Amino acid sequence: MQKTCVVLFLWLSQAVCAGGVALDPVVPPVVLAREATEDIDPAPYWVSEKLDGVRAIWDGRALRFRSGRPVHAPDWFVQALPAQAMDGELWLGRGRFAELSGLVRKQMPVDAEWRRVRYMIFELPDAPGDFSQRVSAMRALVASADVPWLGVVAQARVPNRAVLTAQLAEVLAAGGEGLMLHRADAPYLTGRSDALLKLKPWQDAEAIVTAHVPGQGRFVGMLGALEVRMADGRKFRIGTGLSDDERRAPPAIGAQISFRYRGLTATGLPRFxxxxxxxxPL
Known part of the structure; x- marks a missing residue:
């Protein structure tokens, strides 16, 4: 008898075969940021801190990572969330990404750990109106829900570049990553566009580890550099930013890493x- 495969196309759902084989999760369409230029005029934007958290999308019934995989949060955490779709960051605080990442990836959630997590929302997927209207809607939604672990990312208007620069310096001095700028007049969009920008003292990107380059001198017997491949297929080496522990046990070949850089070389490769x-994988 031929097995029937039923695919549930609920937003952010997984495809599951009736024969018991789970297929890859459906990757949700989300809003993504571009890098802001140094001369950006912030006046048309709402400005917020860039939280160093784990992206999580709530479709009104289930909480999922950006990959589409489920977040194994305690029942009490998700059952108290409103039915409206929300996009945001699971967050512990500045400089605590590693701790948070380990916590939220556990198949069996630990209540005591999750009591410290907040879900900080910054978008309402497919909600009507421009971003200014959605900011008001998010504030009202969070206030109405009255859930201690549900918050809204603080948004403010910044009149000029001087004030923006001062705000960025303040966030960095406090241990933050940078700022996000979202056009006030933008409808809800997915993918990358100039409607959402990130402003940081560095840029960041992802690459796949393709080889381990042996170390020399002080690093003999350890990793010297990672050879990585970017999305466009080009390869280069990363030899800085690694601790001695990471050099002794480097990221596996095939692993996806994040790296920071400052601009591009004449050939288009990341500089520094x-x-x-x-x-x-979440």
Whole structure:
């Protein structure tokens, strides 16, 4: 008897075969940021802090990572969330990404750990109106839900570049990553566009580890550099930003890593690329 495969196309759902074989999760369409230029005029934007958290999308019934895989949060955490779709970051606080990443990836959630997590929303998928209207809607939604672990990312208007620069410096001094700028007049969009920009003292990107380059001198017997491949297929090496522990046990070949850099070379490769962290599959 031929097995019947039923695919549930609920937003952010997984395809599951009746024969018991789970297929890859459906990757949700989400809004993505581009890099802001140094001369950006912030007046048309709402400005917020860029939280160093784990992206999570709530479709009104299930909480999922950007990959489409389920977040194994405690029942009490998700059952208290409103039925409206929301997009945001699971967050512990500045400089605590590694701790958070380990916590939210556990198949069996630990209540005591999750009591410290907040779901900070910054978008309402497919909601009507421009972003200014959605900011008001998010604030009202969070206030109405009255859930201690549900918050809205603080948004503010910034009149000029001088004030923006001062705000960026303040966030960095406090241990933050940078700022996000979202056009006030933008409808809800998915993919990358100039409607959402990130402003940081560095740029970041992802690459796949393709080889381990042996170390020399002080690094004999350890990793010297990672050979990585970008999305366009070009390869280069990253030899800085790695701790001694990471050099002794480097990211596996095939792993996806994040790296930081400052602009591009004349050939279009990242300049001053430095290892940041392994992007764990979520």
């Amino acid at each position: 690329a430095s290892f940041w962290r392994v992007r764990e």
